[in-house]
Amino acid sequence: MDITINKQIVPKNEKEQDFTPVFKINNLNLWYGQDHALKDIKFDIPEKQVTAIIGPSGCGKSTFIKTLNRMVEMVPIVRMSGEIVYRDKNIFNAKYGVEELRTQVGMVFQKPNPFPKSIYENVAYGPRIHGIKNKKVLDEVVEKSLRGAAIWDEVKDRLNENAYGLSGGQQQRLCIARCLAIEPDVILMDEPTSALDPISTLKVEELVQELKKDYSIVIVTHNMQQAARISDRTAFFLNGEVVEYTDTSTLFSNPSDKRTEDYITGRFG
Amino acid sequence: MSRDKTNQKSIRSMIQENKSSRSQSAVMEKVVPKIFLICAIISIFTTIGIVFTLLTETFTFFNRISIVEFFTNTRWFPFTSDENADFGIIALIMGTLTVTAIAMVVAIPIGLAAAIYLSEYASAKTRKIIKPILEVLAGIPTIVYGFFALTFVTPLLDKIIPGGISIFNALSPGIVVGIMIIPMIASLSEDAMNAVPNSMREGALALGATRFEVAMKVVLPAALSGVIASFVLGISRAIGETMIVTIAGGSRPTADINVTESIQTMTAYIVQVSQGDTGYGTTIYYSIYAVGMTLFVFTLIMNLLAQFISRKFREEY
Amino acid sequence: MPLINKESVKKRMGTRLAANGFAKFLFILATCFSLLVLGVLIYRILSEGLPYLSLDFITNFASRMPERAGIWAALLGTIWVMAVTAPVSFILGVGTAIYLEEYAKKNAFTKFVQINISNLAGVPSIVFGLLGLTIFVRLLGLGSSVLAGGLTMSLLILPVIVVASQEAIRTVPREIREASFGMGATKWQTIRRIVFPAALPGILTGTILALSRAVGETAPLLVLGALAYVAFVPENIFSQFTVLPIQLYNWTSRPQEDFHMLAASGIIILLIILLIMNSIAVLIRNKFHKRF
Ligand SMILES: Nc1ncnc2c1ncn2[C@@H]1O[C@H](COP(=O)(O)OP(=O)(O)OP(=O)(O)O)[C@@H](O)[C@H]1O
Ligand SMILES: [Mg+2]
Numbered sequence A: 001m002d003i004t005i006n007k008q009i010v011p012k013n014e015k016e017q018d019f020t021p022v023f024k025i026n027n028l029n030l031w032y033g034q035d036h037a038l039k040d041i042k043f044d045i046p047e048k049q050v051t052a053i054i055g056p057s058g059c060g061k062s063t064f065i066k067t068l069n070r071m072v073e074m075v076p077i078v079r080m081s082g083e084i085v086y087r088d089k090n091i092f093n094a095k096y097g098v099e100e101l102r103t104q105v106g107m108v109f110q111k112p113n114p115f116p117k118s119i120y121e122n123v124a125y126g127p128r129i130h131g132i133k134n135k136k137v138l139d140e141v142v143e144k145s146l147r148g149a150a151i152w153d154e155v156k157d158r159l160n161e162n163a164y165g166l167s168g169g170q171q172q173r174l175c176i177a178r179c180l181a182i183e184p185d186v187i188l189m190d191e192p193t194s195a196l197d198p199i200s201t202l203k204v205e206e207l208v209q210e211l212k213k214d215y216s217i218v219i220v221t222h223n224m225q226q227a228a229r230i231s232d233r234t235a236f237f238l239n240g241e242v243v244e245y246t247d248t249s250t251l252f253s254n255p256s257d258k259r260t261e262d263y264i265t266g267r268f269g
Numbered sequence B: 001m002s003r004d005k006t007n008q009k010s011i012r013s014m015i016q017e018n019k020s021s022r023s024q025s026a027v028m029e030k031v032v033p034k035i036f037l038i039c040a041i042i043s044i045f046t047t048i049g050i051v052f053t054l055l056t057e058t059f060t061f062f063n064r065i066s067i068v069e070f071f072t073n074t075r076w077f078p079f080t081s082d083e084n085a086d087f088g089i090i091a092l093i094m095g096t097l098t099v100t101a102i103a104m105v106v107a108i109p110i111g112l113a114a115a116i117y118l119s120e121y122a123s124a125k126t127r128k129i130i131k132p133i134l135e136v137l138a139g140i141p142t143i144v145y146g147f148f149a150l151t152f153v154t155p156l157l158d159k160i161i162p163g164g165i166s167i168f169n170a171l172s173p174g175i176v177v178g179i180m181i182i183p184m185i186a187s188l189s190e191d192a193m194n195a196v197p198n199s200m201r202e203g204a205l206a207l208g209a210t211r212f213e214v215a216m217k218v219v220l221p222a223a224l225s226g227v228i229a230s231f232v233l234g235i236s237r238a239i240g241e242t243m244i245v246t247i248a249g250g251s252r253p254t255a256d257i258n259v260t261e262s263i264q265t266m267t268a269y270i271v272q273v274s275q276g277d278t279g280y281g282t283t284i285y286y287s288i289y290a291v292g293m294t295l296f297v298f299t300l301i302m303n304l305l306a307q308f309i310s311r312k313f314r315e316e317y
Numbered sequence C: 001m002p003l004i005n006k007e008s009v010k011k012r013m014g015t016r017l018a019a020n021g022f023a024k025f026l027f028i029l030a031t032c033f034s035l036l037v038l039g040v041l042i043y044r045i046l047s048e049g050l051p052y053l054s055l056d057f058i059t060n061f062a063s064r065m066p067e068r069a070g071i072w073a074a075l076l077g078t079i080w081v082m083a084v085t086a087p088v089s090f091i092l093g094v095g096t097a098i099y100l101e102e103y104a105k106k107n108a109f110t111k112f113v114q115i116n117i118s119n120l121a122g123v124p125s126i127v128f129g130l131l132g133l134t135i136f137v138r139l140l141g142l143g144s145s146v147l148a149g150g151l152t153m154s155l156l157i158l159p160v161i162v163v164a165s166q167e168a169i170r171t172v173p174r175e176i177r178e179a180s181f182g183m184g185a186t187k188w189q190t191i192r193r194i195v196f197p198a199a200l201p202g203i204l205t206g207t208i209l210a211l212s213r214a215v216g217e218t219a220p221l222l223v224l225g226a227l228a229y230v231a232f233v234p235e236n237i238f239s240q241f242t243v244l245p246i247q248l249y250n251w252t253s254r255p256q257e258d259f260h261m262l263a264a265s266g267i268i269i270l271l272i273i274l275l276i277m278n279s280i281a282v283l284i285r286n287k288f289h290k291r292f
Helices: A002-008 A012-016 A061-068 A098-104 A119-129 A135-148 A168-180 A198-211 A224-230 A248-253 A258-264 B002-064 B067-072 B089-121 B124-139 B142-160 B171-194 B198-206 B211-222 B224-240 B243-249 B266-275 B283-315 C006-052 C055-059 C072-103 C108-120 C125-139 C146-170 C174-182 C187-216 C219-224 C244-252 C257-287
Strands: A021-032 A035-046 A050-054 A078-086 A105-108 A186-190 A216-220 A233-238 A241-247
Touching (some): A021 A061, A035 A061, A035 A216, A035 A241, A050 A224, A119 A135, A119 A168, A135 B002, A198 A216, A198 A224, A224 A248, A233 A258, A241 A248, B002 C072, B002 C125, B067 B089, B089 B211, B089 B243, B089 B283, B124 B171, B124 C006, B142 B171, B142 C006, B171 C006, B211 B224, B211 C006, B224 B283, B243 C244, B266 C125, B283 C108, B283 C125, C072 C257, C125 C219, C174 C187, C219 C244
Parallel strands (some): A105 A186
Antiparallel strands (some): A233 A241
């Protein structure tokens, strides 16, 4: 019941905000049919930082992150209201094509999902669909992206082999490389390490740290240690609402909401 | 590092530059689904074409031969002079039904038994050997079966049956059509039985039932509608079968069925007319459409019936 | 006194087990019957057909003299008809499947198309012959040509290709489509570059199997007016033609034993062609089995 009470409270982090936002989310609501999955979401996502989204299962993390590149619209029963402003443009504006948005806002999925093609073709896919045909340019992009995803050394001799021959962790880094190839502005990651072993997880975490020099990253994670380790800011979701959003160290050391505290200390549900 | 930076700019900007060419691709996005829609509509046009063709030509036929005579006369003698010609489809229907009945007598027990064996008894290994063989049987062209009926089954029957059998008869093609349908009934019935959850079998087996009892009292009743649907589809196939009955059944339409004597089915009649030098526009020419229409209605009813039965089946689990 | 008489249960158990054993024997017998038929059929055809089988038999035209007769015209006729059928049925079939799986909304029209396709699959092939005779041969004035035959065959196997292609497209995982959309690919780009290539092995397997059915089909082409006796090779798609099964029908329906043996030889060739086609289909299926 205290959910309704808290809704009125203006997040107190509002005034601490001293960053350039890439995304400004305003009163975002989302329904799956009758199911109200996101409720009045309102916060800004900083540029060139890592923003972590945490919260219990089913609280709407994936739903939220998928609204940022409008992938959520692939579910036919979805309805939305509110606005998401990406670099001064409302992404729900009819004139703003989803393809254009998704070119700028890349996504890495929970389960590694390489295409059933060669490693090279996987990475070259993005540039190709965006009209880049020059073989030399493609070669360069492929190498640079694979290096960027810290997988170049492992695959440089087998670029023409099928990507399904890679290990799960390698596949996930390949997916990151594939995403880097079109040089997006923002990278969304939905539990990118949940299907990986600890060593691969570590590699991806290091990679995320590396990537935030050039990219703004939003990462959903179930793992609070992970959020604490790699993110600059953290949003805690509960039942489709943002309970608390502030910089990561504050959220974990000195949560202002009781429910956040319960959750991060593991006392939750 | 600095080279990296310029390169990075360039890819992003290259993609931006290519945006102009996207209007083309936007056109594709609109046009392509329409092309595929046209492909899908062609399948509807095929059905419309079939119904329309059969209907119009049959209509012409009924302008010359009364529909009442067509469905009540039991004699089919189209090739005599116009006044003496008889167009009583019952003779052809009887031929078709005789062959179908014989075929089902062969195909149902054997197909069902094979299905039970495959789904309830056979090991995965045995199944792996037998299923491809059934597939091979199903893939053999009907002309080959027709040859087999005429040159092997008929002489064999002639030896077995006291009093012999005529070279063209209903029995031989009936049996061979049945053989042709066995794989279809076996595999469709097996699918239906495989869909029965294993927990039901285990429950009965745990009570000490034998495999046979499980098959008969648990699996078969549960899979019954799927099994029956496979029979109905088999009947439909037998009704529409052409080459086997044309080659081995002969061309003597008759309503007095004697399975050791020559008959003619609806399909065989259509082939006979196509093979002859019947001119376009003659009554005989139109008669093949009337026969085709009857054939089409028969098989359509069977197919719809099979779909109806198996749809009920799906609701059960 | 015990409720269940163990003795009688035991006794009944004996008969029940016997029934089980006997039934199993019958089931195996029935299954073996099919194998037996296949064996006899192949043995008969080989023993009758091998003597006439020679290179001349393949390269000779049909003839009234059995020892000089061959299947050249029929073989090329079959190839010509398939050369029309294969591309037409592939494009129409795959196009329909893509429409149904990727673009169609779940509405009455889509359902109607789907039901229509499954019903078309059950229409006897000879009825397709009547359709082809009326529409292609007469209405469009194509005559009893390779084109008319090929188009009729395309419509005949269309449902099979549609259903096989739909199944193949459905096996392409949602995840890789999402990956493509997530990179800013359009729907058509995703279909063309991801879904179609991934589904292609399944589509090809289905198409080849459907074509192998068309190769063995006789009735519709007979109704179309394909010739039974042909001593020339088709020159283009407007030529008259015969096909292998029709040639075999022609020989089979003659009373002389010699022609039956010719038919058996021709059947061997026909079965070899089908065997090759099926092997290719199985090869593709196994090579790409369970990739996702
Ligand atoms: N495609 C869908 N159709 C209907 N409801 C959905 C759909 N996807 C998600 N939901 C509902 O929306 C709510 C939020 O789901 P979401 O997947 O965003 O949760 P999540 O926080 O990502 O959970 P997890 O940590 O388990 O991934 C859930 O109640 C879920 O049942
Ligand atoms: Mg999730």
